[in-house]
Amino acid sequence: MIEVTGLTVRFGGVVPIDQMTVTLPHGTCGLIGPNGAGKTTFFNVLSGFARPVAGRVVAFGDDLLSIPTYRRARWGVRRTFQTEQAIPNLSVFDNVLLVHENTGGTGVNRRQEVMDAVTFVGLADHARDHVATLGAGQRRLVEVARAVVGQPKLILLDEPSAGLPDEETEFLGTVIQRIPGEIGASVVLVEHDMSLVSACCEMIAVLDFGKLIASGATADVLRDERVIRAYLGEEDVA
Amino acid sequence: MTIESAPVTSETADRSAAEPAAVPSKPAAPPRDRLISPVQLIIIAALLAFAMFALPELVDLRWLLVATSVVIYTVIMLGLGLLIGRVGLVSLCQFVLFAIGAWVALRLHYLTSMPLPLVVLLAGLVTAVIGVLIGLPALRLSGLYLALITLMAAGGLTVVLARLQFPNGGDGFSGNSRAGGSTSRLPRPSLALGDVAYFRYCIIVAVVMFLIAAWHVRSRAGRAWAAIRQSEVTALAAGVNTTLYKLWAFALASFMAGVGGGLLAAAKGGVSINQFPVQNSVILLAVVMMGGVLNVWGAVVGGVLYKLLPELLDNWGVSTEWSTILFGVGVLQVLLTAPGGLSDQMPKDLAKLGRKLRGLVVRTPAAAEDAS
Numbered sequence: 001m002i003e004v005t006g007l008t009v010r011f012g013g014v015v016p017i018d019q020m021t022v023t024l025p026h027g028t029c030g031l032i033g034p035n036g037a038g039k040t041t042f043f044n045v046l047s048g049f050a051r052p053v054a055g056r057v058v059a060f061g062d063d064l065l066s067i068p069t070y071r072r073a074r075w076g077v078r079r080t081f082q083t084e085q086a087i088p089n090l091s092v093f094d095n096v097l098l099v100h101e102n103t104g105g106t107g108v109n110r111r112q113e114v115m116d117a118v119t120f121v122g123l124a125d126h127a128r129d130h131v132a133t134l135g136a137g138q139r140r141l142v143e144v145a146r147a148v149v150g151q152p153k154l155i156l157l158d159e160p161s162a163g164l165p166d167e168e169t170e171f172l173g174t175v176i177q178r179i180p181g182e183i184g185a186s187v188v189l190v191e192h193d194m195s196l197v198s199a200c201c202e203m204i205a206v207l208d209f210g211k212l213i214a215s216g217a218t219a220d221v222l223r224d225e226r227v228i229r230a231y232l233g234e235e236d237v238a
Numbered sequence: 239m240t241i242e243s244a245p246v247t248s249e250t251a252d253r254s255a256a257e258p259a260a261v262p263s264k265p266a267a268p269p270r271d272r273l274i275s276p277v278q279l280i281i282i283a284a285l286l287a288f289a290m291f292a293l294p295e296l297v298d299l300r301w302l303l304v305a306t307s308v309v310i311y312t313v314i315m316l317g318l319g320l321l322i323g324r325v326g327l328v329s330l331c332q333f334v335l336f337a338i339g340a341w342v343a344l345r346l347h348y349l350t351s352m353p354l355p356l357v358v359l360l361a362g363l364v365t366a367v368i369g370v371l372i373g374l375p376a377l378r379l380s381g382l383y384l385a386l387i388t389l390m391a392a393g394g395l396t397v398v399l400a401r402l403q404f405p406n407g408g409d410g411f412s413g414n415s416r417a418g419g420s421t422s423r424l425p426r427p428s429l430a431l432g433d434v435a436y437f438r439y440c441i442i443v444a445v446v447m448f449l450i451a452a453w454h455v456r457s458r459a460g461r462a463w464a465a466i467r468q469s470e471v472t473a474l475a476a477g478v479n480t481t482l483y484k485l486w487a488f489a490l491a492s493f494m495a496g497v498g499g500g501l502l503a504a505a506k507g508g509v510s511i512n513q514f515p516v517q518n519s520v521i522l523l524a525v526v527m528m529g530g531v532l533n534v535w536g537a538v539v540g541g542v543l544y545k546l547l548p549e550l551l552d553n554w555g556v557s558t559e560w561s562t563i564l565f566g567v568g569v570l571q572v573l574l575t576a577p578g579g580l581s582d583q584m585p586k587d588l589a590k591l592g593r594k595l596r597g598l599v600v601r602t603p604a605a606a607e608d609a610s
Contacts, residue, residue: 047475048474049471049474049475069474070474070477070479070480072475073474073475073476073477074477078475079475081471081472081475085468085469085472087464087465087468089464089532090461090464091269093268093269094461097461098461098462098464098465098476098478099476099477101458101461102458102462102476102477102478102479103476103477104477111268112267112268114268115266115267115268118266119266124266127266127268127269128269146476
């Protein structure tokens, strides 16, 4: 469980996150909102790349903000970025091994654990292939494999389906859905594809201009008038 | 405004346990970690055998000394290529680190009379420490700014070295005596007293350096460097200790420059301070880019270009200064048409040529049949 209390981030005169208080239970939680709402900034706070001016984040009983940036991954925060970050000139296996060996994966089963993560996302047959030779959907799956390897506690997925065709998004959704149950990590999903959010998330939090305007069960939030006005629009609800 | 979250009572609360799609769940064995393929091993062994045993028989002393220089410069290019190609850090002080390696090796020799292998190893290690100190700004700088800082460091160190001169058995910290002349030279080990033996000795040291480089590239350090080169932010998000691995890269490149300096100090003719002008760091960078920084073979191509081209020009009666212009044109051409360098492009071009030749051979009989 992740408890965010009074979180405020300020960059000069801009306040990308303003007094955000929300509790994200174990499972997959969607974080939606229009561009510039503060979703990626929230991820940057959780992964240590942005420092809030106020607020607390308690994740699995630990004060997350007190953990130095370079220790967050080892603690269990994993994230993907809006732009693809799988390393093209490394194999799929080495991409995942890179994360595992730098987050505490040093045991004798290290290579098998990496292979398990590669298999989890359905890329076992491509383990030795260079990422540059894969399609866009497979490259996104490599990023998910990098996020699930080892013992992550909190996985932050930033628009993982961006640019993917429907069938690849659907497959990505099935992989994301399995993470809490099989990997044991909580997932926060920033996504504009509402079908993916609906398929994967038990709850949704909605940000608008840095303010949390709604949060709760997916079905309830998607019917919330403030959410429809701020983000979804009338046609989406119809 | 603060909005407290509502309790989750989703109808999809247990969706995460939903039946997965067709994702393979059988445990798959991890791929084997192999440093080198058998074909590569055979090619490398054949090249080494040619260089060590056939080449000394084919060339005279002048070209043998050039070949020895090529091997030594290959070691420095290897370090610089790793730094640029693997980590994405541009250093313009490798040439002065080369000189520092020679200086430290000579100083250690006159101070302790240790055998050459130990002197060369220690020269590499001391140069690595100095390289790390120069590389400290790399923790915050990159690109043009890092290149500028390292170039200025190279300029400063060259001034210091010009003041100290190379040790030649004198007293004090510098170990230089005016009576000892401007050139200093390390004694060679008894196993490699002759020029041919020393050429082979340098090849063996270079092979060790290449193995160290190849092991790094395939190991945890290589993966961390690849992550840093891709994006430092995502490397941090992946848990990579970017500070440690960037400094390690500087240390390794400097170590190789130091080892190269130690080897050069024992080469025929020894070393003098005039051999190490600051601008050579820039030329070194251009040539290593021509050779290619994406694979370790680029260092071999770079070493050959850097030392062989001026000698060939000299042999043909053309001023060696033209080599700088040729390197400039060459690096421009390579960056425009083959960003991976000659070592990356040549195999592709040879493969293309092979396909064309095969096409001609296959087409000719068919064409002959048609004509009949």
